[in-house]
Amino acid sequence: MDHSALEQIIVCPACKKSLTKAVDLYTCIDESCRSAYPVFNGIPILINPKNDLFEQKDFETKGDIFFKTYSNPLIRFLKDIQPDVTFNNVSEKNYLTISKILQSSGHIRILILGGSVDGVGIKHLKKVLKEGDLLVETDVSYGPNTTVICDAHEIPFASESFDLIIAQAVLEHVLDPFQCVREMHRVLKNSGLIYAETPFMQQVHGGKYDFLRFTDLGHRRMFRNFREVQSGLVAGAGSALTWSLKYFLTSFANSKKVDRILSYGGTFLFFWVKYFDLILNKTKGSIDAASGLYFLGKKEEGYLLSDKELLASYRGFRYSSEK
Ligand SMILES: [Zn+2]
Missing domain, CATH: 2.20.25 (N-terminal domain of TfIIb)
Incomplete structure (x- = not known):
C-alpha cells in the first residue's frame, strides 16, 4: 500500500x-x-x-458495525458450512473483462466502495495489479481489506482521482444511491470505468441497512451519466427462487430463534434450486426475473443517456400497454 x-x-x-x-x-x-x-x-x-x-x-474500536459476528459456536459452524444461495458465474468473467480493459493503462488507481471483504470474483482483478498501482478499499466497517473508513455519500477523495470504481452489492445498502453514484462520477477520471452489481429480486439481507432494489432499466438510469460498456444479470431466476423459497420459510417465524432455524433450514433445503442458473444466467427471458444485475460503464464528459434511449434499451419480453 x-x-x-x-x-x-x-x-x-x-x-x-x-x-x-x-x-x-x-x-x-x-x-x-x-x-x-x-x-x-x-x-x-x-x-x-x-x-x-x-x-x-x-x-474507535475494531468492532464490526455492518457484518454481525456470532459468538455461538453452533451458529458459527452452520454459517461456515452453509452453501451460498446465489449462483454467480458472472462476476468473475466481468472482472476478467475489466482487467483486460485496464491492462493497457499505466499505473491504475482503483476505489472499491464497501470493500472491507472481497466481493465475488474480485481476486481476478487484484491479481493483475502492478507495482505503483493504487487500490483503496473503503467501507463503513472493518474487514481484512479496509484502507479507509468513509461513507459513499461523501467520498473523501479529490475529483478525477480514480481509473476504476467498484460498488459490488453496495448500492442497496445506502440511503441515497443516486447521491453515491454522483460522488462516484466526481472522483472517477474521464474515460474511467465504473462497475456496479446491485440486487433486483432479493429479500432483505442487510438487516436494517437494506433500502432499495432496481430493475434493469432502473439500474441503468442511475448510471445515465456513464456510457455503457456492458451490462446484464449477475444471477438469474434460479437464485431468485432459492432466495424466495428460503424467505417463504422464514416468513413463518414469529421469533428470532425460529427465524434462525428456518433460515438455515431453508438454505440447506433449497440451495440446489440456484443451479437452474447454469441455464438461466444465459437466457434473455431472465433479465426481468434476475436476482441481481450489473452495469459496467465509462465516464465521458458531457455524456447523458436520455430517457427515450433508456426505454428503447429495454431487452425483456414483458409487453407494455402501448404495443
Ligand atoms: Zn472541510
Whole structure:
C-alpha cells in the first residue's frame, strides 16, 4: 500500500478541501470547515462530523458495525458450512473483462466502495495489479481489506482521482444511491470505468441497512451519466427462487430463534434450486426475473443517456400497454 499516493488524493468529505495531517489526526484547511478526522489503527476515519448515520467514535474500536459476528459456536459452524444461495458465474468473467480493459493503462488507481471483504470474483482483478498501482478499499466497517473508513455519500477523495470504481452489492445498502453514484462520477477520471452489481429480486439481507432494489432499466438510469460498456444479470431466476423459497420459510417465524432455524433450514433445503442458473444466467427471458444485475460503464464528459434511449434499451419480453 502506497500511503503517499493515498494521501495525495484524500480530501475533507464535508467540503472537499485539502486536509493537513499531524500524527493521528487530519484537519481540514478550510477556515469555515475545520473538520477533524482521527486515524485509528492506521486507518483514517473520514466520516463527516455532521454525518447523520455514522459517528467517528463508532470506529474507535475494531468492532464490526455492518457484518454481525456470532459468538455461538453452533451458529458459527452452520454459517461456515452453509452453501451460498446465489449462483454467480458472472462476476468473475466481468472482472476478467475489466482487467483486460485496464491492462493497457499505466499505473491504475482503483476505489472499491464497501470493500472491507472481497466481493465475488474480485481476486481476478487484484491479481493483475502492478507495482505503483493504487487500490483503496473503503467501507463503513472493518474487514481484512479496509484502507479507509468513509461513507459513499461523501467520498473523501479529490475529483478525477480514480481509473476504476467498484460498488459490488453496495448500492442497496445506502440511503441515497443516486447521491453515491454522483460522488462516484466526481472522483472517477474521464474515460474511467465504473462497475456496479446491485440486487433486483432479493429479500432483505442487510438487516436494517437494506433500502432499495432496481430493475434493469432502473439500474441503468442511475448510471445515465456513464456510457455503457456492458451490462446484464449477475444471477438469474434460479437464485431468485432459492432466495424466495428460503424467505417463504422464514416468513413463518414469529421469533428470532425460529427465524434462525428456518433460515438455515431453508438454505440447506433449497440451495440446489440456484443451479437452474447454469441455464438461466444465459437466457434473455431472465433479465426481468434476475436476482441481481450489473452495469459496467465509462465516464465521458458531457455524456447523458436520455430517457427515450433508456426505454428503447429495454431487452425483456414483458409487453407494455402501448404495443
Ligand atoms: Zn472541510
